[in-house]
Amino acid sequence: MKQRAITGWINFAVFLVLEIASLHMLRHNGDMQKAWLARGSHWVMGTVWGATQRIQGYFSLATTNQQLAQENFQLREQLLQAQEKLQQLRADSLQLVPRPGFSLTLAVVTKMSRNKQHNYLILNRGYEDGIQEKSGIISQNGVVGIVDAVSAHYAYAFSFQNSDISISARLGAEGETGLLVWDGIHPSGAILKEIPLQQQYHPGDTVFTSGHSLLFPPDIPLGIAGASKIVNGATSEIEVRLFQNFSSVRYVTVVHNNAFDEIEEFEP
Amino acid sequence: MRKSGFWVAYFLLLVAQILLSNYFRFTPYITLSILPVMVLCISTRIKPYVCMLIAFGSGLMVDWLSEGVLGLNAFALVPVALLRNPVIHLVYGEGLFTRKEDFTVKGHGVAKVIMAILMVQALFLALYIWADGAGLRPFWFSLARFFASLPAGLVVSLPTLNVLAADPHR
Numbered sequence: 203m204k205q206r207a208i209t210g211w212i213n214f215a216v217f218l219v220l221e222i223a224s225l226h227m228l229r230h231n232g233d234m235q236k237a238w239l240a241r242g243s244h245w246v247m248g249t250v251w252g253a254t255q256r257i258q259g260y261f262s263l264a265t266t267n268q269q270l271a272q273e274n275f276q277l278r279e280q281l282l283q284a285q286e287k288l289q290q291l292r293a294d295s296l297q298l299v300p301r302p303g304f305s306l307t308l309a310v311v312t313k314m315s316r317n318k319q320h321n322y323l324i325l326n327r328g329y330e331d332g333i334q335e336k337s338g339i340i341s342q343n344g345v346v347g348i349v350d351a352v353s354a355h356y357a358y359a360f361s362f363q364n365s366d367i368s369i370s371a372r373l374g375a376e377g378e379t380g381l382l383v384w385d386g387i388h389p390s391g392a393i394l395k396e397i398p399l400q401q402q403y404h405p406g407d408t409v410f411t412s413g414h415s416l417l418f419p420p421d422i423p424l425g426i427a428g429a430s431k432i433v434n435g436a437t438s439e440i441e442v443r444l445f446q447n448f449s450s451v452r453y454v455t456v457v458h459n460n461a462f463d464e465i466e467e468f469e470p
Numbered sequence: 471m472r473k474s475g476f477w478v479a480y481f482l483l484l485v486a487q488i489l490l491s492n493y494f495r496f497t498p499y500i501t502l503s504i505l506p507v508m509v510l511c512i513s514t515r516i517k518p519y520v521c522m523l524i525a526f527g528s529g530l531m532v533d534w535l536s537e538g539v540l541g542l543n544a545f546a547l548v549p550v551a552l553l554r555n556p557v558i559h560l561v562y563g564e565g566l567f568t569r570k571e572d573f574t575v576k577g578h579g580v581a582k583v584i585m586a587i588l589m590v591q592a593l594f595l596a597l598y599i600w601a602d603g604a605g606l607r608p609f610w611f612s613l614a615r616f617f618a619s620l621p622a623g624l625v626v627s628l629p630t631l632n633v634l635a636a637d638p639h640r
Contacts, residue, residue, distance in 0.1 A: 209517070213552065216519040220526045220548045227533075227541030228601060254493075317495035319602045320539045365603075386607045387498060 248312055248324050248356040266452055273342050273453065304419050307332055307456040309339075314361065316448055319386060321361035323347055327456065328355040337458040338417040344424045344446040345369055346454050348417055357456070363389070363448055371424055372412040373403050373440070379412040382424065382442065389449065392425060392442040399438055403427060409442050416459045416466070476513075479633050483508055484528055490626070491536035499618040501598060505529065505543060506550045506590040507627035510557070511634035513572050518555060525551035539602070546598035550590050561586045574635050583631060584624065591623040592616075 307327055314323040327333045329352045339346040339359055347359040348367060360367050363384045371382035371394055378401045385391035394409060407427045413420025428441035459465075483504060490502050509525045516524075529544030558566065561582050562573050575583055599612050599619070 213518045213522070216522050217548060217552045220522055221545065224526070224529075224541040224545035224548065228539065228545060315492075315495065317498045319498070319607070365607075386603070387611050
């Protein structure tokens with residue numbers, strides 16, 4: 203009988219220790235230990251799982267080429283607009299002081315999870331290609347994610363479809379800013395939070411990146427605003443239908459704010 | 471008594487779970503896991519604390535190589551290992567422990583097997599979905615996810631159980 207009680211206590215103690223260890227790991231999922239452990243698993247996921255992704259990629263080349271052609275067209279259009287703006291600035295008597303701006307790197311999604319609550323993606327570019335942690339990932343349809351850790355040849359990133367990610371977004375061209383988070387249910391569903399009640403908006407308005415975040419340039423179209431609801435009588439939450447189709451994203455652009463470190467120094 | 475190749479099969483099924491977690495994610499509503507039934511099939515002669523350590527290690531391995539959230543599977547699987555013996559006791563009765571036998575599909579019938587799987591799957595899914603949502607997802611979504619994942623889990627668990635709990639004399 204006594205032996206049985208002792209065994210029971212041992213079982214309970216082991217159970218408690220293991221559960222506390224699990225919870226501790228869950229809680230500190232974004233810490234240094236995770237990055238250290240993640241490096242090994244990124245290598246496995248990047249190389250082993252990436253091989254199957256390459257095979258899938260081979261069979262969808264036709265669609266990919268079409269998307270690339272479309273993206274090239276849009277990039278050329280944007281380049282033209284940028285050149286026109288540059289010419290206007292040169293002609294302007296008020297000379298602006300040049301700022302570091304954002305550096306861009308093209309990358310391919312090697313692996314991406316989509317149907318979890320904490321989705322991630324792995325890119326085929328690492329620090330040897332100039333990719334840095336805390337960089338944004340965008341495509342022609344909006345925001346894709348945020349780079350969390352980099353190895354020599356791969357980058358591990360949190361997808362926007364991750365309950366830990368929120369980005370600063372603006373409602374309309376001149377509207378209020380709030381936090382845009384994935385709704386966790388629909389692949390293209392998001393919620394724009396913390397919008398003041400007095401903010402007037404119309405369903406169908408476009409939601410853009412605000413530029414308040416250090417990770418993303420301003421004015422990237424993210425999605426279309428839908429219905430809203432009042433939260434705690436203080437702010438509104440607005441449903442957003444994202445432009446980004448996460449199931450077809452393959453070619454992305456990694457954007458890094460060159461002034462990130464300088465601005466971060468001001469943060470307490 | 472389990473077949474001599476039990477642990478080899480267990481390891482291979484662990485690899486299968488990693489593949490399931492990586493490639494068989496069709497909708498956010500369904501979480502496919504054979505981990506609870508794998509833990510259920512570990513011999514009853516293995517002490518519960520050892521079983522919990524095995525469950526913890528198995529969960530951690532799947533977390534590390536597929537989920538991206540370290541501790542999630544481990545957190546949900548350890549209670550399954552703790553309550554495994556009471557579940558087997560409830561479904562199969564005291565006789566199994568007295569005779570120092572392990573349950574098999576052939577020897578104890580499919581209905582009892584399904585009941586045992588549903589119990590461990592339900593426990594695992596409840597904890598997994600709760601921890602995965604971290605209290606941020608609406609209750610209806612977690613509930614829908616639970617009830618969609620339970621039958622799906624049963625479907626993938628049956629062949630798993632057939633591998634791990636096969637009759638040793640077969």
